[in-house]
Amino acid sequence: MRLKDKTAIVTGGGSGFGAGIARMFAAQGARVMVADINTAAAQTVANEVGGIAQTVDVAQNDSVAAMAAAARDMFGTIDILVNNAGITHLPQPMEDVAEDEFDRVLAVNAKSVYLTARHIVPGMKAAGRGAILNIASTAGVSPRPRLSWYNASKGWMITATRAMAVELAPFGVRVNALNPVAGETSLLRSFMGEDTPEMRARFLSTIPLGRFSTPEDMANAATFLCSDEASMITGVALEVDGGRCI
DSSP states (O other): OTTTTOEEEEETTTSHHHHHHHHHHHHTTOEEEEEESOHHHHHHHHHHHTOEEEEOOTTOHHHHHHHHHHHHHHHSSOOEEEEOOOOOOOSOOGGGSOHHHHHHHHIIIIIHHHHHHHHHHHHHHHHTOEEEEEEOOGGGTSOOTTOHHHHHHHHHHHHHHHHHHHHHGGGTEEEEEEEEOOBSSTTHHHHHSSOOHHHHHHHHTTSTTOSOBOHHHHHHHHHHHHSGGGTTOOSOEEEESTTTTO
16 A cells, blocks of 8 residues: 555546556546546546546646646545556658647647646645656657657656656645656557557667556556555656667
């Protein structure tokens, strides 16, 4: 029960890595808000873990404000925030990505971190404690070609994590990131362009341990970084990548 009596918001918690993190947090004693743009998916995971479902578009200020307010109403204080919601564009030459697609990638992957900070950090400061975890990517460390603007958005998240960590440390708030390699989530096909045995083999050949990240891999790392066991760790972008960035 490493998160006993903690409260947590997990964005993008209705599927993939987010669902895995929500399940593990609940199993470790946390009360969890499963926030997702897909209401039905959020509700399914929330029902499974005994948590709360919240519909949110993390790229919209009013929606994030409503999520934060609902969490405060339910929990009183918010101990943990996981910025997991994310999207990508299809692999293509950087100059071929449409402007509206670029805007959406940066809004969901980068602006969302700013918006959740606006609405949740003040409460953490007032409480004198908190843990924020940003789900970045190995793409922000070792970019893959033809995913340039996705890569850039994840690099932004890593820099934001470090900047936030420095600024919030005096208030007792820790900020870390995870850098997963691609996993068996809804984004895998988008990363590869097409989901075929050949494309999977090519992708896996770049991962020394020879497999994709799983929700359980991410959940284990997230639980540690958001627990009191990691009380001296802040500003870290931990690679959960099977050796891909070596």
